[in-house]
Amino acid sequence: MPKISEVIKGDQTRIIDAYHGLIAAEPEDRAPDVFIWALTRYLIIENLALLPALEHHLSSGGERQKRLSDDYDSIHTKLRHMVLFDPSEESFVSALRAIWVDLEPHFKEENRRDLGELESKLGPDESEALGKKYETLRDILQKPYGKEGVPDPETLKDVLSTSKQELMERMGMAGV
Template structure:
């Protein structure tokens, strides 16, 4: 079984791989496809962390509330940048600088999360708890919005309610977006 830290790290590598595909491509269609994949991965990952991981910080760690609040603030900056990026065309002169700025903000967050936050959390969880969290994290990502909505609340239960209302709209729109190697949205509920 997968531990929560492994699930989070897997997502981080997928987000970084999408970023690499975008910045290393000169093909506008390919950039658009990877832009949609990047947005889909990062939006779902961020909300999944806010609904599953950050409450676990608050519950299991003495400094968890401060950690969760700091991470939520960092996510807010990333969500605002992602909102700008997801609405750009690959031909926009600011397309590349926007995603680079986004990753300049996201990369230190990822590093701190992997090297400090998740290490502390795993130290407070037993194997079974960590595995249950990983399962919950994966399931949660199936039901959350697939686009950035930075004005939405970022704490449960309000985020959950807003997400349940917003997600179907995002998922329907994803059907009409181009994704790499997919004829329709990568969302498993649309297959």
């Protein structure tokens, strides 16, 4: 069973690959839904699995939770902005790059600092249990769309237009 840091890094790799695929694609071939869904799903699960663990296990967990929550808000806002543009427009690429301005340092800081410190506080069994929780949440969010599928455009739009608090309430996880 993978540790929490391995599971998170796997999702980060999927998001990074989807981002670079969008940047490299010809304007008429850009299909952003995979990137949007992978990133949205990651942000939701991070709030449900990683943030509570950081807050519980690290002395500076509350501070980190606030920083990561601010990152979520900024990235989520930029995603909502990006979907206003047709993927073939240059404005879409500009909006996509604006997301990357927040996302790249978010990933780097999480990998360089948060995950390493968290792993040092967790035993192997705890880390694997948290990794399993993360994977279970990902599977729950992915289940209606199949292993590689993404929600239909209306569902994606609905998820992006919903506040983090309301989204957690809809999922029955308010206060988690």
